[in-house]
Amino acid sequence: MKLPSFWGGIHPPQNKELTVSESIVSYRPKGELVFPMSQHIGAPCAPVVAKGDRVFVGTRLGNNDAFVSAPILSSVSGTVKDVTMRLTPPGAFETCVVVEDDGKNELAPEWKPLENYQTADPKEYVKRIRDAGIVGFGGATFPTAVKLSPPPDRKIRWLIVNGVECEPYLNCDNRLMQEGTEKIVQGLALTMRLFPEAEGVIAIENNKPEAIAILKDAVAKSGLNNVTVQPLAVKYPQGAEKMLIEALTGQEFVITALPADVGCIILNVRTVYQIYSAIVEGLPAVTRVVTVTGDAVAHPKNIKAPQGTMIRELIDLCGGFKEQPVKILSGGPMMGLSMRSIDVPVVKGTSGILCLTAKSAMLKPIRACLRCGxxxxxxxxxxxxxxxxxxxxxxxxxxxxxxxxxxxxxxxxxxxxxxxxxxxxxxxxxxxxxxxxxxxxxxxx
Ligand code: SF4
Ligand code: SF4
Structure with a gap:
């Protein structure tokens, strides 16, 4: 059977075998954590804490009341050590809140499950999603509460959960789909209460047979008859919004429009997982799964780390470097950004840390265009x-x-x-x- 796909695209080597079978391991950071005030698309936050303040897991460290924004929350309990300029993954110095972890992992008292969440007005979900700091965890980091508030004249017909993960090397979403299956399905069910006429689609590239099977089984058992799990052809960049919309709905999507303009809302699998967690478990979205991989890493892993953890600590957890990397990227090899330093924190958009040796980085001299097309x-x-x-x-x-x-x-x-x-x-x-x-x-x- 021909699987849905899109025009153009490429077939780069997947290189996912390094971490495809690595279960997610949880990491407790050491010492200080660093929280940049700009971790999302939209208005950056301003610090709302000061040096010496006591904070808990889920305490708001930064905020901006602009519509397109999301608060920055502490991922640990402890004390604010500083509010200062620090180096961040894009290689720029930005305003950051530095928290000294007390190791107690105490949750802020305001964080509780949403009462009667199954019958609550779904508009309360949107407020909870914003308060929890949820953004597009696929890497785009667009605030989810904004995405879930389309103009009233847009009729949402498809709620698409993006589990494509077409970037080579990365497995953070693949592993989450297998290890957090129930929460993803229930998170989708809750989100669909906002758009009762929509059809739910969980889209996964066909190179993730375990995730497809386990999600199909979970959807069948959930009794959600308006949700399907749709395998897609393995082609890069299948997970981009335009490609997903065209493959799943057959509609052409111009990049200047919003997915809601063609009846679609697209959420990453981790985003849906965090929606469940915020509403049902009463937990803020302060951790994320990071694939630390590449041929320079001794023991590549998928690591669940509190946001703010220093990337050097994650590489140490993987046994450090077995060979000196010539290139370190935040993200995958196709869209990842080159990093100047590993002494920067995990932020909301950190899906992977890719450390490549000279052999795999393929640094080659630039030559004149051959007009090959x-x-x-x-x-x-x-x-x-x-x-x-x-x-x-x-x-x-x-x-x-x-x-x-x-x-x-x-x-x-x-x-x-x-x-x-x-x-x-x-x-x-x-x-x-x-x-x-x-x-x-x-x-x-
Ligand atoms: S990077 Fe831009 S120009 Fe290059 S293939 Fe992708 S969309 Fe086209
Ligand atoms: S046409 Fe030129 S720029 Fe394009 S792929 Fe060929 S050599 Fe590269």
Missing amino acids: RCVEACPMGLVPTVLEPLVRARQYKRFEEEGGMNCIECGSCTYMCPANRPLTQGCRDGKASVTAMRRKAAAK
Whole structure:
């Protein structure tokens, strides 16, 4: 049977075998934890605690009342050691709250299960989801409460749980689907109370047969007859919103629109898991599963760590490096961001830490374009990367926009396919950042 998919895309080596069978292990951090105030798309938070304050698991450390934002919560109990500038995973110094862990793991008294949650007004769920700091844990980090509040004239017909995890090397979602199955299904059931006319779809790439089987079984036992588990063709970037919508609903989705405009809401599997946890168990979303992997790591693992834990500690838990890495990425090899240091914290969007040796990083010299067209064939957005990159280098941003550069989803497919090793994705990333900065400047005038 032909499985649903999309136009374009690539088939990079999966390299998931390093951690595919590694059960999630929980880690208790040592000493201090660092919480950057900007961990989501939208308005960054401002600190609401001061040095010396006592905090608990779930205490609000940072907040912003803007609609598109999510609070930053403490993942441990202890004392605020400092509010200061610290290095963060993107390689920038940002305002952070530093908490000294007391090792007691005491939950803040305000955190309790939502009373009568099965019959409660589902609008209370949205408030709880915001208070719990829940964002898109697939890496996009868009605040979930905002996603679940579409304009009233948008009729939601599909509530899609994204378990695709098409990035090579990563297994954090795959393992969660197998180890947190019930909570994912029940989290979806609760979320569907917000959109009673919607159909629930749990989408998983067909290279995760265990997760597909266990979720199909759990859905069948749950009695939810409006939820299906849909295997998808194994092709990168199958998990991107545009590709998911096209594969599952057959609708074309323009990147400038919102999924809700075509009747869809898409939530990552961990996001749905945390929705269950916040409503039913009364727990804030302060941990996350991180796949620490790559051929430089002694014993790759899937680790559940409190947000704020230093990445160096997770690598130590894996036995450290067996060979010196030449490249360390936050995320997978396709969309991950190069890291300057491992002395930075796990944040809401940290899905993986990928440590590559010279052999697997394949650092090759950049050569002149061969006009082979492989980048054009690979681009799932129908762009012409070989035209876009030189436009950015020449600072021709207007032409970059006219050529559709802002539609680039930074998936990395073009760079992966380029035999001349041209930094095509980086070019588009830089172009988009420059255009966005220019638009902001123009709007501020
Ligand atoms: S141009 Fe952008 S969307 Fe197209 S393949 Fe390259 S990174 Fe992906
Ligand atoms: S894949 Fe590389 S070499 Fe081929 S056309 Fe694109 S930029 Fe040029």
